[in-house]
Amino acid sequence: MSWKPNRSSHLTMQEQIIDWVKSRIDKGEWTVGTKLPPQRSLASQFNVNRSTVQLALDELKASGLLHTRAGSGVFVANNSWNILLNNNQPNWHRHIESGIHKPNYHTIQLINEYEQQEGIIRLGTGELSPDLLPTEQIKDSLSEIQLESRAIGYSSPLGNEKLRNVLCTYLKKRDIHTEPDNILIVSGALQALQLISFGLLEQGSVVFQEEPSYLNSIHPFQSSGMRVTSITKELKLKEILKEQKRNRQSLYYAVPTLHNPTGRNWTLEEKERLYDVCKELQIPIIEDDVYHELLFEETYPAMKSFDTSGQVLYLGSVSKTLSPGLRIGWVVAPTPVIHHLADIKMQTDYGSSAFSQEIVAHWISSGMYEEHVSKLRARLKERAAFTEAILEEQFKDTATWEKSEGGFYIWLRFNEPVVNKALFLNLINRKVLINPGYIYMPSDLHHIRLSYAYASLKDLKEALGILKELIS
Amino acid sequence: MSWKPNRSSHLTMQEQIIDWVKSRIDKGEWTVGTKLPPQRSLASQFNVNRSTVQLALDELKASGLLHTRAGSGVFVANNSWNILLNNNQPNWHRHIESGIHKPNYHTIQLINEYEQQEGIIRLGTGELSPDLLPTEQIKDSLSEIQLESRAIGYSSPLGNEKLRNVLCTYLKKRDIHTEPDNILIVSGALQALQLISFGLLEQGSVVFQEEPSYLNSIHPFQSSGMRVTSITKELKLKEILKEQKRNRQSLYYAVPTLHNPTGRNWTLEEKERLYDVCKELQIPIIEDDVYHELLFEETYPAMKSFDTSGQVLYLGSVSKTLSPGLRIGWVVAPTPVIHHLADIKMQTDYGSSAFSQEIVAHWISSGMYEEHVSKLRARLKERAAFTEAILEEQFKDTATWEKSEGGFYIWLRFNEPVVNKALFLNLINRKVLINPGYIYMPSDLHHIRLSYAYASLKDLKEALGILKELIS
CATH class of the missing domain: 3.40.640.10 (Type I PLP-dependent aspartate aminotransferase-like (Major domain))
Known part of the structure; x- marks a missing residue:
């Protein structure tokens, strides 16, 4: 279970949070340079007000254990108390930097990260919506599986x-x-x-x-x-x-x-x-x-x-x-x-x-597979038509696209080169996640890979409205 | 389904097999240099006598499509008919040779290969015997799994x-x-x-x-x-x-x-x-x-x-x-x-x-996991004791070992450096597969990693008898 402060403890919530953060640093779970989860996630994990988290983090910052880097979050600091405590930690940062396999691009890391968040509308996801997955049928079929040792x-x-x-x-x-x-x-x-x-x-x-x-x-x-x-x-x-x-x-x-x-x-x-x-x-x-x-x-x-x-x-x-x-x-x-x-x-x-x-x-x-796929095709076709109708209504003057022949995507092309990282980030602030064209072609600032497979129809409509608003 | 000759065809079994081999080469599935499966596997796949397979392969060899490399099997030949047919096949051999990831060592490839064969006794396998796996309980538990979309x-x-x-x-x-x-x-x-x-x-x-x-x-x-x-x-x-x-x-x-x-x-x-x-x-x-x-x-x-x-x-x-x-x-x-x-x-x-x-x-x-593991430990302990009793009876003069404290293995050390590749291959001929010490330490010719976890008790006894016979 994720840790939560104990409401019947003699310590205040804030004190318990401070102790917990210290113990994670102490045990080497949060090494120097580790970025802490956002305050809102911590508050939700601890089931406390965000202000309680903030007060705890402020105190840890004052003691030099944490520090804030403007615009990027709160990190475990590299100060002398800390180094003394964690005498000779492996230089994980150097290990990570020197690995053969490089990290994903930043935009893609953000996409992976925000896809996990509740309340975000995923307008580019290359994945079937949960309600298009045959979850119940798969569950029922488990009893028919012949398992041999x-x-x-x-x-x-x-x-x-x-x-x-x-x-x-x-x-x-x-x-x-x-x-x-x-x-x-x-x-x-x-x-x-x-x-x-x-x-x-x-x-x-x-x-x-x-x-x-x-x-x-x-x-x-x-x-x-x-x-x-x-x-x-x-x-x-x-x-x-x-x-x-x-x-x-x-x-x-x-x-x-x-x-x-x-x-x-x-x-x-x-x-x-x-x-x-x-x-x-x-x-x-x-x-x-x-x-x-x-x-x-x-x-x-x-x-x-x-x-x-x-x-x-x-x-x-x-x-x-x-x-x-x-x-x-x-x-x-x-x-x-x-x-x-x-x-x-x-x-x-x-x-x-x-x-x-x-x-x-x-x-x-x-034969269950083909039967399912046949139904799935019909539902995706409906979703494509729904999405194209919205595009027709709202984006006819600013963008072009081709009618979908199948699958998940519409390759939406804006007349102006507006699809940059700023748009991507601004949309995240409005709880809309897109797959911008530049992750598929670095020089491209015209396209969005629009997926009609994931978001609900209501969400699709809402998110396209926000997209239109931010574009103009 | 794997291909089988059609018993009601107007062609003989042998002719059908020849056509099938030709078509596989023709389609590029068996490229130049591909090693054919052993005759016994083909005979079993086709459900024909081994002599029928042999006659078919002989004819294909006579036409130059296949050739035999002494001791290593039958291969698709690199002859002019073939090259003409498959004009400009990619040089897969070069691709495979130049890959970054190298193939497994030969002994390990053989172990992987023979582990799949029926009738072989696996004396070194790092895996639980099928009868030690809780297959039925896993199957029953599938209905209790909470699947969410x-x-x-x-x-x-x-x-x-x-x-x-x-x-x-x-x-x-x-x-x-x-x-x-x-x-x-x-x-x-x-x-x-x-x-x-x-x-x-x-x-x-x-x-x-x-x-x-x-x-x-x-x-x-x-x-x-x-x-x-x-x-x-x-x-x-x-x-x-x-x-x-x-x-x-x-x-x-x-x-x-x-x-x-x-x-x-x-x-x-x-x-x-x-x-x-x-x-x-x-x-x-x-x-x-x-x-x-x-x-x-x-x-x-x-x-x-x-x-x-x-x-x-x-x-x-x-x-x-x-x-x-x-x-x-x-x-x-x-x-x-x-x-x-x-x-x-x-x-x-x-x-x-x-x-x-x-x-x-x-x-x-x-809690099913810990309950299962507890029973498993007891059964492995019995298997270890059974195996150690055989060792005591048959190998006291030629080898040493320590009483197992758990897990799957006994690290059996022969007094003489007898555990070489020849022993490994001779044992395969007698349908016994071992994990020789040299795959864990190249210079080692003394050890076998004996596993009491996989083979049945009867097979363990039989295979140890064969091992003893070949060692002396």
Whole structure:
């Protein structure tokens, strides 16, 4: 349980809070430089008035244990009393700074942080709203899961065999014909990118992408020392790829169906051209296909469906359709690649949750999955239409967008370059959280990735009203 | 479903198998250099005689599509027909070779591979036997899990809040007093090592360990470019650490309770001395405490219980006690460290399975976990005694060992240096899989990590008989 002051103690609330903060510093839980939670969170945790917290912190500041950095919060101070007390603490700050894996960008850290807060409207979240998740049905289905002792031990390197078999059948509907030993189960598509980055590229390799790109908002490749290069796929594709690649290892990251963040679909010609050029230049392609089940109308063929050279690494997942909490995705690739990635996965986390794998196998094989996805598509389509109607009403003069063909997003383009960090922060102050275009393309100050999948319709309307107000 | 020949086809079994192999090569699923599964696996998959498979493969070899490498198996050949067909396949072999993350050692790959095979007796496996897992109780408990829609969305960076609260209470029994924001939920302790390696060390940092060490059989630190240095903890600890560390980042990896692979417990003095020296030299300590619940008798205090400077990163897990398939562990560390590791975890896999986290929270908070662990301890103690009785009867003259104090292992030492790769392979031929000492300490040819936790008592007896026969 989180600590709370004891109301029947002989000490005042304020004194107890002071003692608690001191003990956390004393035990080394809050090291020098640690940022304290905001006063309002502490007040809510302690169930006291904010002024009580403030008085306690003031006293700690006066004694030199804490200090305030203007605009950024209250920190554990580096003063002599403190250093004396915590003689020889490891220099965690230096450790954190020197780690190979870099922290997320500040805007993204803020997004992660504010997404957890109550009362904020999430206008950009790439996640289904809680009321779109089949929580009750999943709960009911747990009693139907066949759990075997073998299955809840350590997983085989490629993942649950039943699930891989089920996926072979399922993927046939996407016109992908494969075998269980060409499938690796992963903990979501992001982990697949991480494994590919560590397993198939050397430092300094080139990762090609379109721009804007989801890859710019995460950095599985950048963190392991790859060069990520944005190219336009329209003109002189072959020449550009050839020139940029030179003799280095490389691969192309593509989201040809319901692209993140733009929501666009590549034409068949675009896919074939990229495939042919990459084949000629021996550049493997990652086809990130996690949104395809959410296409409102016709299905566009996956590049993997016409891959005869084994150069497409195909990624799927249930995070956008069934539940992100399951953490289940898959890679389809040539056998030697799959075995190598599986070997690295075993070294990383010894496989994905056996329970999650059983749940997904059950949902797909019983047909519950497709039935659910079909209903989900209809509801997302309604949400898209609702949102587009508001845009039509309120943003026709200031912005442009394309009608959504499926998935979660509308790539809203403002005529003026107004989508900067100040707007992002001002919206947070008004309890609205957006995904600004610049996290997908650093130079972009025109776009917002609007998600109609998460917020309630009421919240969507309210937040768009606030957005309009701040823009003008 | 895995492919099988069609018994009512107008083609013979053999012809169908040939066509299937050709189509897999044709589609790029089996690229040049891919090793085919063993004939016995194919025969079992196809439900045909092994001779049918052999005839089919012979024909494919004669046509130049496959070739045999003596002693290592059948491979997709690099011949002109094939190259013509798969014009410009990516050079996967080069990609795999150049990856940052290296493959596991060969012996360990073989262990991973043979562990999956039916009929093999696993004499070294660090895993509970299926009949020691509370599979039925877990299944029954699923109906009691409170699933909320929020909980099955993307996780908060530190992990399920309920579970972190439950762990705070649970850890008090280990005399570790902490708060939810000092706990990060991870997908098993191995992932914690990976996150620490990427998050808190720069390339070339020094990771100290005892030898033999579990770390030598996995390589989360080596793979990201750290220098792993084994030191004896007895003599001149401070001088050695100081000299080896110099100005580099460093940390010390310790398993002070039921050490893996030796099963030994550090004395309190050893722990205090290491803690004091590391504190003086500002070297953080990883305390891997995943076996402590399995101590047969008294509980030894964790280093974390007397850590007042926040320099101990404490690791726990349910993989050795409840189910490895859950993939749930935790790190206890100072707040800034936890937040940094959480940020990297979000970049790696967006959190651990929400379902697994709910199950663990339910088991620990309801008391079912401790009740189960208490029974488990008793059963492991019986297994240890049974195994020690066999050793006493059969190995008294050729080997020595210490009576197990808990956990899974007996660190069996042969008087002669007989535990080499040949013994490992000969035992595999007799369907017995061991974990030889050399995977924990390369120069060691004396030890076997004997696990009494996995094989049935009958199998244990039989396999020890075979071991005795091959040794003499």
